[in-house]
Amino acid sequence: xxxxxxxxxxxxxxxxxxxxxxxxxxxxxxxxxxxxxxxxxxxxxxxxxxxxxxxxxxxxxxxxxxxxxxxxxxxxxxxxxxxxxxxxxxxxxxxxxxxxxxxxxxxxxxxxxxxxxxxxxxxxxxxxxxxxxxxxxxxxxxxxxxxxxxxxxxx
Amino acid sequence: xxxxxxxxxxxxxxxxxxxxxxxxxxxxxxxxxxxxxxxxxxxxxxxxxxxxxxxxxxxxxxxxxxxxxxxxxxxxxxxxxxxxxxxxxxxxxxxxxxxxxxxx
Numbered sequence: 001x002x003x004x005x006x007x008x009x010x011x012x013x014x015x016x017x018x019x020x021x022x023x024x025x026x027x028x029x030x031x032x033x034x035x036x037x038x039x040x041x042x043x044x045x046x047x048x049x050x051x052x053x054x055x056x057x058x059x060x061x062x063x064x065x066x067x068x069x070x071x072x073x074x075x076x077x078x079x080x081x082x083x084x085x086x087x088x089x090x091x092x093x094x095x096x097x098x099x100x101x102x103x104x105x106x107x108x109x110x111x112x113x114x115x116x117x118x119x120x121x122x123x124x125x126x127x128x129x130x131x132x133x134x135x136x137x138x139x140x141x142x143x144x145x146x147x148x149x150x151x152x153x154x155x
Numbered sequence: 156x157x158x159x160x161x162x163x164x165x166x167x168x169x170x171x172x173x174x175x176x177x178x179x180x181x182x183x184x185x186x187x188x189x190x191x192x193x194x195x196x197x198x199x200x201x202x203x204x205x206x207x208x209x210x211x212x213x214x215x216x217x218x219x220x221x222x223x224x225x226x227x228x229x230x231x232x233x234x235x236x237x238x239x240x241x242x243x244x245x246x247x248x249x250x251x252x253x254x255x256x257x258x259x
Contacts, residue, residue, distance in 0.1 A: 003180045007222035009211040126229040142233050
C-alpha cells in the first residue's frame with residue numbers, strides 16, 4: 001500500500017450540504033474553478049469529466065458518491081500528451097462537520113513514479129480550495145489566473 | 156490567519172515544513188531523523204503547525220503521516236501578494252536566484 005502523495009485540508013464556514021453542492025454542481029464549480037464544469041450523472045462507475053471553457057481537461061470514473069460525506073473519482077489529465085500517457089490517479093474528498101465549520105480533506109493519490117502531473121496538481125488544488133472557501137464564505141471566488149498552473153494548453 | 160503567522164515565526168517549525176516540502180507524508184520518526192530536536196519538541200511543533208492547518212495528517216495503516224498543507228499559505232499570498240504585481244515579483248525572485256547561483 002503506497003502512501004498518498006497529497007493531503008490538503010481546509011476549514012470552511014458552511015454546511016456539509018452546501019459544500020457538497022459546490023463540489024458536484026457545475027453552476028458552482030464554474031464560479032471558483034476557472035469556469036470549469038463537472039460533468040457526470042454521479043452514479044458509481046459512471047464517467048466523469050472536467051470541462052474548462054468547452055475543452056475537456058480531465059476525465060475519470062466515479063468511485064464513491066456518498067452525500068454529503070465522501071466523493072471520489074479517478075482522474076486522468078486529457079490535455080498534455082505526456083500526462084495522457086500516465087495511468088489515472090485518484091481524488092477523494094472527505095467532508096466532516098467541525099463545530100460551525102466543515103473540514104474538507106482532499107487526498108490525491110496513486111501517481112506514477114516521476115509523474116508530470118504532480119507539479120500541476122500541487123499548484124492547482126491549493127488555488128481551487130482557497131477560491132472555493134472564499135466563494136462559500138463571502139460569495140465571491142478569488143480571481144486566480146489559470147496560467148499560474150503552468151499546464152500546457154491552459155492560459 | 157494569526158495562528159499561521161505565529162506558527163511560521165519559529166525557525167524550527169519552518170525547517171519542519173521544509174522537510175515536508177522535500178518529502179511529503181512522513182511519520183514522526185522520519186521527521187525526527189537527523190534533527191537536533193528531541194522527539195517531544197518535534198511533537199509540540201507539529202501540534203502547533205497542525206493547529207494552524209499548515210500540516211495535515213492522515214492515518215495510513217498503523218502509521219500517522221504528516222503532509223505539508225499549503226492552502227493557508229496560498230490564502231496569505233492571495234491576500235497580500237495580489238495587491239502587488241505578481242509578474243514583477245516573479246521576475247525579481249528569478250533575478251535574485253540567478254545572481255545568487257552565480258556566487259556559488
